[in-house]
Amino acid sequence: MFYSQCRLSAAGVEQVAVAMGHCTAGGAYVPTLSDYSIMVRGSSGVFLGGPPLVKAATGEDISAAELGGADVHTRISGTADYAVDSESQGIALAREIVGTLRRRPKQAVDTREPEAPYYDPDELYGIIPDDIKKQFDMREVIARLVDGSLFHEYKPDYGTTLVCGYAYLWGYKIGILANNGVLFSEAAEKATNFMELCDRDGVPLLFLHNITGFMIGRDYEHRGITKDGAKMIMVQSNVRVPKFSVLCHASFGAGNYGMAGRGYEPRFLFAWPHSQCATMGAEQAARTLSQIKIAALAREGKQPDPAEIQAIHDQIQHDYNHSNSVYYQTSELRDDGVLDMVDTRNALGVALSAALNAPFAERQQGILRI
Numbered sequence: 001m002f003y004s005q006c007r008l009s010a011a012g013v014e015q016v017a018v019a020m021g022h023c024t025a026g027g028a029y030v031p032t033l034s035d036y037s038i039m040v041r042g043s044s045g046v047f048l049g050g051p052p053l054v055k056a057a058t059g060e061d062i063s064a065a066e067l068g069g070a071d072v073h074t075r076i077s078g079t080a081d082y083a084v085d086s087e088s089q090g091i092a093l094a095r096e097i098v099g100t101l102r103r104r105p106k107q108a109v110d111t112r113e114p115e116a117p118y119y120d121p122d123e124l125y126g127i128i129p130d131d132i133k134k135q136f137d138m139r140e141v142i143a144r145l146v147d148g149s150l151f152h153e154y155k156p157d158y159g160t161t162l163v164c165g166y167a168y169l170w171g172y173k174i175g176i177l178a179n180n181g182v183l184f185s186e187a188a189e190k191a192t193n194f195m196e197l198c199d200r201d202g203v204p205l206l207f208l209h210n211i212t213g214f215m216i217g218r219d220y221e222h223r224g225i226t227k228d229g230a231k232m233i234m235v236q237s238n239v240r241v242p243k244f245s246v247l248c249h250a251s252f253g254a255g256n257y258g259m260a261g262r263g264y265e266p267r268f269l270f271a272w273p274h275s276q277c278a279t280m281g282a283e284q285a286a287r288t289l290s291q292i293k294i295a296a297l298a299r300e301g302k303q304p305d306p307a308e309i310q311a312i313h314d315q316i317q318h319d320y321n322h323s324n325s326v327y328y329q330t331s332e333l334r335d336d337g338v339l340d341m342v343d344t345r346n347a348l349g350v351a352l353s354a355a356l357n358a359p360f361a362e363r364q365q366g367i368l369r370i
Contacts, residue, residue: 002026005033014101018090019044019080022064031080036097038082038090039070046073046080106356109202110173118149121342128341132250132276138163138178138208141248145169145345151176154194159187164194166203170349172356178208178248182215183255188228191258192235199239202360204352207245207266209275211255232258240362242267242355246344247275247326247335252284262334268351270344271335276324286317 008015017034022045031037031046039046047054047068054060054067066072070083084090121144129136143149146167153165161181167174175198177191198205214229236243236258243266251261256277260266271277278285290313297304304312322328330338339347 002029002033005030009033009035016094016097018087018094019046019070020087020090021045022047022050024048024050028068036082036094037080038084038093038097039073039080040087040090041070041083041085043087045069104357106353107202107359109204109356111171112147112168112173114168114171115147117144117146117345119143121145121345124341128249128272128274130274132274135181136210136249138180138210138248141208142167142176142178145348146174146176147171154197155190159184159190162187162191164190169206169345169352172349172352173203174206174352175203176206176208177259179211179255179259182212183229183232183258184215185220185223185225185228188214188225188232188258191232192228195232195235195239199235199241202241204242204244204355205239205260206348207243207259209245209247209251209256209259209261209277210249211252211259212250213253213255214258229254229258233264236260237264240360242352242358244348244351244355245269246339246348247271247277248341249275251275251277253279267355268348269335270337270339270347271326271330272341272344273326273338275326277326277329277334278320278324283317285320286313289316 005015015034015036017031017037019031019037019039021043023031024045025048028046028048031039042065045064045068047064049057051062051064051067054062063069068079070080073080074083082093084093124141124144127136127140127144139151139153142151142163142165146169148168151165151167153163155164161179161184163176163178163180165176167176175194177194183191195205197203214225216225233254243260243264245260245266245268247270249272251259257264260269261277262269290309293312294304294309326335326338329335337347
């Protein structure tokens with residue numbers, strides 16, 4: 001971590017640290033390697049060895065404030081730059097410092113004057129169903145996120161289980177991919193073509209997840225659903241423009257992969273409080289894994305009674321419901337924050353602005369209509 005801080009400094013990335021508690025041992029290097037460091041009187045301390053270690057090693061009896069408190073490091077050692085009386089003052093001062101930092105030109109993208117959505121974002125509370133199994137039209141969500149609620153849909157009559165199109169969000173042009181059902185071959189093809197166009201034109205991509213996966217079954221495999229899904233994932237993995245994902249409802253299986261889930265490195269990934277993310281939904285997992293376990297017992301000559309079968313099913317479903325929860329997911333750092341859905345527009349605006357501080361990679365391929 002400290003090595004990375006040094007490399008970031010060499011790359012010209014400014015760093016501001018606000019010490020609100022004790023930064024001890026290696027932790028002391030976090031504020032001291034930063035360009036600007038702020039300490040809070042009475043609660044923060046910076047030292048290689050805290051008072052207990054000093055007492056044990058040298059016999060010296062000293063308080064944290066005397067050893068490495070805010071006044072010590074801003075008046076005597078010069079280790080820190082600013083001392084404040086409260087955490088709120090520290091945060092305000094950090095914002096003031098950031099306000100003085102140089103402003104670099106952002107990556108050039110299509111922009112226009114921002115405007116509020118025509119449809120009230122508060123209506124999202126009534127649009128999103130209370131059951132992860134219930135469907136809704138993602139166009140209603142888009143209309144409450146984007147500028148003026150204006151959305152130019154791409155190929156609206158083809159691959160209708162995936163909505164693709166262009167909009168502006170806080171003045172930035174974006175390409176949106178939003179699920180309106182499972183992904184069929186036609187939807188995957190549409191997504192592939194749309195992402196190629198956005199990548200060529202330097203349009204950031206926003207993925208709104210409401211997906212249980214790609215369609216399965218004999219007919220769909222014969223028509224190449226695996227091949228078409230692979231094309232979608234290949235293009236999505238290699239676009240040079242920033243990607244952003246919001247888990248709006250379900251995000252299961254390979255659908256999560258195609259829609260730029262955590263493993264596909266979106267610049268930011270947010271989740272709504274009711275959303276779920278997993279390889280399979282809890283009910284599907286319970287049915288599938290129950291059958292596998294029952295078959296394994298049968299091979300051992302055991303035949304569970306209906307009550308035992310139900311107990312196996314219920315335990316698997318309970319475990320999946322727990323691990324699918326957005327709060328479990330966020331505790332494992334699998335997203336960048338759980339958002340109140342009406343705050344999503346603002347969060348995405350900040351995320352877009354931040355991402356455009358980095359240049360796009362060089363384009364490696366042309367457009368291929370698959």
